[in-house]
Amino acid sequence: MRPSRAEYPYRWRLMDRLEAAADRLFPRRWSRWTGWLMLAPALLLVAVLLIGLVQIADASLHTLDRKTFRTSAAYSLDNYRAALDQGVYLAVLWRSVLGAAIVTLLTLLLAFPYGYVMVRTRSSNLRKLLLIALFLPFFIGQVVRAYGWLIILGNGGLVNDLLGLVGVPPQRLLFNYPAVLFGLVQYMLPFAVLMLAPALTAIPEETEAAAGSLGANWLRTLWHVVLPMARPGLVGAGLVVVSLTLTDFAMPAILGGGGQDFIANAIYDQFFRTSDQGLGAALTLLLVGIGSLVVGAVFTAFGAGTLAMGRART
Amino acid sequence: MTRHIQRPSLSRRAVLRGGVAFGGAALLAQLGAGRAFAAEPEKPAELIVRAWGGSWVDALKAGVSDPFTAATGITIRHDLTEDNEIQPKIWAAAEQKRVPPIHINWDTTTNATKSALRGVAEDLSDLSNLAGTTDLAKPVGLEGYPIVNTYGYVYVLAYRPEAFPDGAPKSWKDLLDPKFKGRIALYNDGIGFHFPAQVAGGGKLEDIPANMDACWAFVEQMKAQEPLLGEDPDFTTWFQNGEIDAACTISTNAREARKNGVNIAWTVPEEGCKFDTDGLWIPVGLPENELYWAKQYINFALTKDAQQVWLDGLGLPGVVPGLTPPADLVDDASYPTKPADFEHLIRISAQVQVENESEWFAKFKAIMQG
Structure with missing residues (x-):
C-alpha cells in the first residue's frame, strides 16, 4: 500500500529524487573525494593564479629591446640584476618593508583597545557606534579616503585652519613619508579590528575576573592574561595588515607627493610607463618573495593565528 | 570580436540623422575630403577614440568628433583609459591577433613611437590631407606615417x-x-x-x-x-x-x-x-571597413576647420598652415x-x-x- 500524502510529503519525495540524481552524478562510492570536489573551485582559482605567476616568472627572464620594443627570445637574469643593482629599487623596497612594519605595529596598537572596548562594553549604543565607525570606511574606497586626507591635511585644509586659529602658520602635512604611513594606518585599522574581534570575544570574561580576584591589577591582567589569549587575533590581524601594506599602491601615490613610492608604484611604472614588462615582472616576483618571507617568518615565530582557524600552534 | 553595423531604417531619427549627414558630407566636399568617401566601405556603428579627459576630450569632441559624426553618421565614443594603460592592451591584442580595443589612439608621440617600433601601428601615408600639413606632422626617425602628429x-x-x-x-x-x-x-x-x-x-x-x-x-x-x-x-x-x-x-x-x-x-x-608633439594612430588588427573609417577620422582631424576648433580648445599650435591663434595666446x-x-x-x-x-x-x- 502506497503511503498517504500526509505520511510522505512531496518535499521528501523531491529530496529523494534529488538525492538519486546526485547519486547518479556522483556515486556514493566516490564519497571519499567529496572534500576534494568542494575544494576544486578554490584549487582552480589558485591554479590560475599560479599559471599567472609562472608567466610573470617567464617574462622576468626576458629583457626589453628598445629598438623594437619586443622582449628578447633568450633567457637571462638581467632584469633581476637591474632591480638589485639600481639603488632606487632597493630604496623603494626598504621603504615598503619598513612602512609595512611601522604601519602594522601602529595599527595593532590602535586596533587592540578599539576591539577590546567594542567587545567588552556593556553599552549597546557604544558598541553600535564603534561598529558603525568601523564599517563606514568600508563603503568609501581607498582612493576617495586618500583624497579626503588631501582636503583635510592640505595647506588650506581643516587642520591648518585650526592651527591658524592659534597663530601657527600653515604646515606641510602632506606629501611625505609620515603622511603615507598615517593614511595606511587609517585604512588598515578596520581590517585589524575585524580580525581581532573574534579572538577577543573568545576570551571568557571570567578569566579576567579570576585574575583580578587573585590580586592582579588591570595592567597585569592585560599583560599575563588578555594579550597571550588574544595572540591568535593579533597574529592574524598583523599578517593581513603587513601583506596589504607591503603591496599598497594608492596611499603612497596620492599622499606621498610622488617622492614616497612603494614597490607597487615602481612595478606600475615599469609595466605602464617605460613598457619594460620584464623588469616589472622581476620586481613583482621580488615583492612576492619578500611578502612570502615575512609571512613565513611570522608563521614560524608565532603560528598562523586566527588564519589557522582556531588551531593554535603548540 | 564583431562589431555592430549601422542598419538603415525609416524612423524619424534616421531621417534627421540623414539630413545631418548630408549637410556634413556637403561640408566635407567643401574641405576636399569628399573624394575620400566616394567608394566608401560599410560604415561601423561607432568608432572608439582613446582620449585624455577634461578639457582635452571636450576640445577633441568639439573640433573633430562631433563634426565627423555629422558628416558620416558614425558615432564617436571616447575611451578615457590612460594612454599608458591602453598600450599593453593594444599590444596584447596584436600579439594574440585579436581586434584591438580601440580604433584610434590619441597618444603622445613618444608613446606612439614605441608602438610603431613594435609594429602594431597601421601606416597612414595614404591620408589625402597629409599633403596640406607642415613638417611637424611627420614623426621623426620613423619610416612613413605610423603616427600623424597633430599639434605641438x-x-x-x-x-x-x-x-x-x-x-x-x-x-x-x-x-x-x-x-x-x-x-x-x-x-x-x-x-x-x-x-x-x-x-x-x-x-x-x-x-x-x-x-x-x-x-x-x-x-x-x-x-x-x-x-x-x-x-x-x-x-x-x-x-x-x-x-x-x-x-x-x-x-x-x-x-x-x-x-x-x-x-x-x-x-x-x-x-x-x-x-x-602628440598624434593620432591606428592599431593593427581592425576589420578593413573599420580601418578605412578610422583613417577618415584622422584625415578629418587634419582639415583646417577641425584643427582650428580642436586646438583653440587646447591652446596649441597645429600642423596645418594658416590657423589663427586663440586671442589669449597671440605672441x-x-x-x-x-x-x-x-x-x-x-x-x-x-x-x-x-x-x-x-x-x-x-x-x-x-x-x-x-
Whole structure:
C-alpha cells in the first residue's frame, strides 16, 4: 500500500529524487573525494593564479629591446640584476618593508583597545557606534579616503585652519613619508579590528575576573592574561595588515607627493610607463618573495593565528 | 570580436540623422575630403577614440568628433583609459591577433613611437590631407606615417605671479631660491624637465643622450628643493589649493587652471623649454571597413576647420598652415608659429627619447626617491 500524502510529503519525495540524481552524478562510492570536489573551485582559482605567476616568472627572464620594443627570445637574469643593482629599487623596497612594519605595529596598537572596548562594553549604543565607525570606511574606497586626507591635511585644509586659529602658520602635512604611513594606518585599522574581534570575544570574561580576584591589577591582567589569549587575533590581524601594506599602491601615490613610492608604484611604472614588462615582472616576483618571507617568518615565530582557524600552534 | 553595423531604417531619427549627414558630407566636399568617401566601405556603428579627459576630450569632441559624426553618421565614443594603460592592451591584442580595443589612439608621440617600433601601428601615408600639413606632422626617425602628429606643445614654467613679485622667472635656476622649498612641482617621471635641466646645469643639448651629467646635477639641486611629483591633474589641484608656486607643465594645463580662476602665468626661461608633439594612430588588427573609417577620422582631424576648433580648445599650435591663434595666446611663447618662436624651444626626436626613456626615468627616480 502506497503511503498517504500526509505520511510522505512531496518535499521528501523531491529530496529523494534529488538525492538519486546526485547519486547518479556522483556515486556514493566516490564519497571519499567529496572534500576534494568542494575544494576544486578554490584549487582552480589558485591554479590560475599560479599559471599567472609562472608567466610573470617567464617574462622576468626576458629583457626589453628598445629598438623594437619586443622582449628578447633568450633567457637571462638581467632584469633581476637591474632591480638589485639600481639603488632606487632597493630604496623603494626598504621603504615598503619598513612602512609595512611601522604601519602594522601602529595599527595593532590602535586596533587592540578599539576591539577590546567594542567587545567588552556593556553599552549597546557604544558598541553600535564603534561598529558603525568601523564599517563606514568600508563603503568609501581607498582612493576617495586618500583624497579626503588631501582636503583635510592640505595647506588650506581643516587642520591648518585650526592651527591658524592659534597663530601657527600653515604646515606641510602632506606629501611625505609620515603622511603615507598615517593614511595606511587609517585604512588598515578596520581590517585589524575585524580580525581581532573574534579572538577577543573568545576570551571568557571570567578569566579576567579570576585574575583580578587573585590580586592582579588591570595592567597585569592585560599583560599575563588578555594579550597571550588574544595572540591568535593579533597574529592574524598583523599578517593581513603587513601583506596589504607591503603591496599598497594608492596611499603612497596620492599622499606621498610622488617622492614616497612603494614597490607597487615602481612595478606600475615599469609595466605602464617605460613598457619594460620584464623588469616589472622581476620586481613583482621580488615583492612576492619578500611578502612570502615575512609571512613565513611570522608563521614560524608565532603560528598562523586566527588564519589557522582556531588551531593554535603548540 | 564583431562589431555592430549601422542598419538603415525609416524612423524619424534616421531621417534627421540623414539630413545631418548630408549637410556634413556637403561640408566635407567643401574641405576636399569628399573624394575620400566616394567608394566608401560599410560604415561601423561607432568608432572608439582613446582620449585624455577634461578639457582635452571636450576640445577633441568639439573640433573633430562631433563634426565627423555629422558628416558620416558614425558615432564617436571616447575611451578615457590612460594612454599608458591602453598600450599593453593594444599590444596584447596584436600579439594574440585579436581586434584591438580601440580604433584610434590619441597618444603622445613618444608613446606612439614605441608602438610603431613594435609594429602594431597601421601606416597612414595614404591620408589625402597629409599633403596640406607642415613638417611637424611627420614623426621623426620613423619610416612613413605610423603616427600623424597633430599639434605641438611646450612644457612651460608655470608660476603664481604673487610668488614672483619681481616678474616672471628668467631662468629655471630661479626655482632654486630657498623660499621655493617644497613649493615646486615636476612630472613624476621628470618628463619635460630633462632637457632644460641639461642646459641649466651647464651642459649642451648636442650631448643628449651620450652625456647628461649636467642634467642630473641640476636635478640633484632641484631635489634639495623637495619638489612635489605628479601628473597633469595634480598640478591644477596643487595650484588651486595653494600648495605650489611653480611647475614644469604643459601650457594647456596652466591655461586650463587660469580659465578656472587660478591666478597663474607661464614663461619660457632663457635655458628653453621642451617642445613635443602628440598624434593620432591606428592599431593593427581592425576589420578593413573599420580601418578605412578610422583613417577618415584622422584625415578629418587634419582639415583646417577641425584643427582650428580642436586646438583653440587646447591652446596649441597645429600642423596645418594658416590657423589663427586663440586671442589669449597671440605672441605667447607657448604657442610658437614662426621659426623665431622655436629658438628657445628644445625638440629631441621621439626615437632618442624612447630608446633612453627607461634609463632617464630610473635616474630621475633614483635622485627623487633617494
